[in-house]
Amino acid sequence: MSNRRAGANxxxxxxxxxxDFLAANNISAAQxxxxxxxxxxEAERDRNAGExxxxxxxxxxxxxxxxxxxxxxxxxxxxxxxxxKRGEKEVIEKIKxxxxxxxxxxxxxxxxxxxxxxxxxxxxxxxxxxxxxxxYKKAKPPPGQFEHxxxxxxxxxxxxxxxxxxxxxxxxxxxxxxxxKEAKAEQRAATKKxxxxxxxxxxxxxxxxxxxxxxxxxxxxxxxxxxxxxxQIDSLGDLPGSVYERLSQxxxxxxxxxxxxxxxxxxxxxxxxxxxxxxxxEVDDYxxxxxxxxxxEHIVLRNACQFKDEVVEYMLEKCDNxxxxxxxxxxxxxxxxxxxxxxxxxxxxxxxxxxxLDAAFDDDTVQDIVxxxxxxxxxxxxxxxxxTEETVKLIPRLARLVHLSLQVSKHQEVGSESLVSLVTTxxxxxxxxxxxHFVDADDSVVDAIHYHCIQLKKLRISxxxxxxxxxxxxxxxxxxxxxxxxxxxxxxxxxxxxxxxxAIGLASKSFAALMNHSGxxxxxxxxxxxxxxxxxxxxxxxxxxxxxxxxxxxxxxFCNSVETTIVAGIFKSCPALKxxxxxxCFDVTHVVVPRGIALIGMxxxxxxxxxxxxxxxxxxxxxxxxxxxx
Amino acid sequence: MRDVKAGSSEYITLVSNDGFEFKIQRSSACISGMIKxxxxxxxxxxxxTTNVCKFSEINGIVLEKVCEYFYYNEKHKDSxxxxxMDFPPELCLELLMAADFLDT
Numbered sequence: 001m002s003n004r005r006a007g008a009n010x011x012x013x014x015x016x017x018x019x020d021f022l023a024a025n026n027i028s029a030a031q032x033x034x035x036x037x038x039x040x041x042e043a044e045r046d047r048n049a050g051e052x053x054x055x056x057x058x059x060x061x062x063x064x065x066x067x068x069x070x071x072x073x074x075x076x077x078x079x080x081x082x083x084x085k086r087g088e089k090e091v092i093e094k095i096k097x098x099x100x101x102x103x104x105x106x107x108x109x110x111x112x113x114x115x116x117x118x119x120x121x122x123x124x125x126x127x128x129x130x131x132x133x134x135x136y137k138k139a140k141p142p143p144g145q146f147e148h149x150x151x152x153x154x155x156x157x158x159x160x161x162x163x164x165x166x167x168x169x170x171x172x173x174x175x176x177x178x179x180x181k182e183a184k185a186e187q188r189a190a191t192k193k194x195x196x197x198x199x200x201x202x203x204x205x206x207x208x209x210x211x212x213x214x215x216x217x218x219x220x221x222x223x224x225x226x227x228x229x230x231x232q233i234d235s236l237g238d239l240p241g242s243v244y245e246r247l248s249q250x251x252x253x254x255x256x257x258x259x260x261x262x263x264x265x266x267x268x269x270x271x272x273x274x275x276x277x278x279x280x281x282e283v284d285d286y287x288x289x290x291x292x293x294x295x296x297e298h299i300v301l302r303n304a305c306q307f308k309d310e311v312v313e314y315m316l317e318k319c320d321n322x323x324x325x326x327x328x329x330x331x332x333x334x335x336x337x338x339x340x341x342x343x344x345x346x347x348x349x350x351x352x353x354x355x356x357l358d359a360a361f362d363d364d365t366v367q368d369i370v371x372x373x374x375x376x377x378x379x380x381x382x383x384x385x386x387x388t389e390e391t392v393k394l395i396p397r398l399a400r401l402v403h404l405s406l407q408v409s410k411h412q413e414v415g416s417e418s419l420v421s422l423v424t425t426x427x428x429x430x431x432x433x434x435x436x437h438f439v440d441a442d443d444s445v446v447d448a449i450h451y452h453c454i455q456l457k458k459l460r461i462s463x464x465x466x467x468x469x470x471x472x473x474x475x476x477x478x479x480x481x482x483x484x485x486x487x488x489x490x491x492x493x494x495x496x497x498x499x500x501x502x503a504i505g506l507a508s509k510s511f512a513a514l515m516n517h518s519g520x521x522x523x524x525x526x527x528x529x530x531x532x533x534x535x536x537x538x539x540x541x542x543x544x545x546x547x548x549x550x551x552x553x554x555x556x557x558f559c560n561s562v563e564t565t566i567v568a569g570i571f572k573s574c575p576a577l578k579x580x581x582x583x584x585c586f587d588v589t590h591v592v593v594p595r596g597i598a599l600i601g602m603x604x605x606x607x608x609x610x611x612x613x614x615x616x617x618x619x620x621x622x623x624x625x626x627x628x629x630x
Numbered sequence: 631m632r633d634v635k636a637g638s639s640e641y642i643t644l645v646s647n648d649g650f651e652f653k654i655q656r657s658s659a660c661i662s663g664m665i666k667x668x669x670x671x672x673x674x675x676x677x678x679t680t681n682v683c684k685f686s687e688i689n690g691i692v693l694e695k696v697c698e699y700f701y702y703n704e705k706h707k708d709s710x711x712x713x714x715m716d717f718p719p720e721l722c723l724e725l726l727m728a729a730d731f732l733d734t
Contacts, residue, residue: 189716215712218699218734222726229719237723243730 252277272298324351346372353380362386396425403432427452434460443471460488469503472510483521507532535561542569563587650690658700663733
């Protein structure tokens with residue numbers, strides 16, 4: 001192709017004795033001229049910046065400010081100079097600026113012309129200095145010539161792409177690449193993260209309910225940094241268990257909980273192992289957990305997909321202290337193995353929480369639980385596809401049950417009688433009762449709760465369109481139970497379009513009764529989709545005067561009757577409010593959110609989907625809202 | 631109302647285990663629950679009178695970063711979308727232990 005050498009088509013200018021001499025001493029006149037002109041332009045620019053601030057000095061009268069501004073100008077100019085990596089340059093510029101600043105400081109008002117004169121002098125000085133300096137400086141050889149790399153002293157061919165070295169000479173290609181890499185790394189460290197990625201993270205945090213007014217805690221920052229550098233961590237040392245748990249949560253969230261990072265979390269003296277996403281862990285990793293931490297009492301493994309029979313065997317062999325077991329999605333464990341597990345470990349177990357079991361785990365397995373786990377206090381069976389009404393009938397035999405959470409599959413029919421007998425038997429002991437998606441449950445269940453449950457703290461009945469408003473009202477009227485702390489009645493409403501003859505689900509009367517009964521102690525209130533609650537009812541309950549001192553979380557999504565005044569009332573009535581979720585409330589507009597509250601789900605396009613409180617108090621926020629809505 | 635009691639000077643001193651001393655504002659340091667309690671005049675600790683807190687498990691480099699965090703936190707107290715403070719990853723674990731100890 002091109003077998004012309006790089007230097008072959010170089011244009012040669014006139015030869016004179018001077019140019020020959022310069023060339024022989026590796027000085028290029030053209031180079032000098034270019035450098036000088038470039039420097040002129042830059043100096044001019046800097047001087048304009050310096051003059052700009054100098055004019056401002058003349059306007060101010062105090063000397064201190066003059067000095068400060070001059071200093072700032074000098075610093076700014078010197079900063080610009082530094083970027084150009086010419087060591088001598090910086091010094092010259094600094095001196096010039098300091099001189100200019102001194103002169104400017106001393107000058108009285110209106111002395112513009114003499115300043116120009118001074119600049120001219122400085123021009124000349126500059127020119128002389130620069131020319132002299134460049135005469136003795138090593139000139140850059142033009143492309144095609146050989147040159148020694150400044151960094152590694154290797155010989156290489158100069159090309160138009162050769163990079164400048166730190167002292168003004170040229171560097172070879174590999175060193176040049178390294179320099180650009182370093183420069184880029186510096187740049188990236190200096191600038192902020194791209195706006196899109198950071199905003200998404202901030203929004204994700206907000207939707208998690210963490211309102212970040214101000215900076216994160218130092219622990220949080222460190223934990224995130226550790227998660228970022230998870231590859232390089234060998235062990236966590238002597239940190240308390242809570243830090244381990246938080247760290248494992250973040251690792252799981254970032255999907256870096258894998259066989260390599262797992263050992264970091266295993267310490268022989270831990271009594272709780274909690275892994276929120278064990279999807280990457282295999283059989284050997286589970287075995288490792290039990291080998292390293294044999295005295296573990298509390299096991300939480302979510303998304304434990306590879307948790308197989310042999311792991312259960314190993315666990316039973318090694319760990320004889322397990323009291324609390326939470327396994328989500330452990331679908332590879334077979335029924336006989338479940339039976340073995342409950343037979344051997346049953347008497348010790350106090351907590352069993354199982355979710356997402358499709359392949360195995362049916363009524364017979366529950367039979368085993370009931371037979372062997374006499375001490376069971378906490379039972380959660382959700383989304384286990386094979387269990388039927390039989391399970392509900394078996395549970396009453398667990399006499400010590402304190403916390404019960406059930407959700408059977410959509411396709412199973414569970415009649416009210418079994419639920420009633422369940423509540424009747426276990427009711428007096430229960431502190432938590434959560435019955436999700438029991439579509440066939442009717443008023444008798446709620447009646448049973450009223451009569452038999454006297455210690456409940458947490459109550460959830462959701463996704464039911466059968467139980468009537470009257471029944472709920474009866475539940476909360478003159479109920480022996482102390483005020484509830486956690487209430488969730490989401491999606492209890494009529495599924496048909498027209499208003500039913502008799503109010504279904506949690507409607508106005510029962511909501512009023514609920515707040516009457518539990519308002520003083522309630523922390524968490526979820527009434528999403530309870531669309532039969534009327535506006536008048538909301539206004540009466542959240543009227544701003546009645547105070548609900550502990551209420552921190554409210555979910556009123558899809559309650560169409562809610563509007564802005566009600567939200568204002570909520571802000572006023574709930575001094576401890578942290579989060580208000582209101583998706584699908586189309587009459588709520590122009591909300592001004594007070595300090596410390598996160599409002600999630602605003603429908604209008606102008607409002608952000610989550611807004612959270614600026615630094616204003618509740619009174620002021622309400623005042624502003626009233627002014628807007630009139 | 632400026633308090634002229636001996637125990638409420640505006641600046642306090644934090645001392646690391648290798649002898650480095652850091653003088654920082656009281657308001658910034660009290661972001662740490664532990665330091666706040668140490669300096670509380672009602673707490674009965676001697677630090678409340680001397681205004682000097684000695685930490686025998688935290689070394690100078692880590693303590694310096696901690697002080698930097700205190701000022702960073704106070705500076706961004708009321709703003710949102712605060713950029714994270716930068717620190718070298720090697721320091722991370724010791725800093726985490728210190729943060730946990732200081733409850734900050």
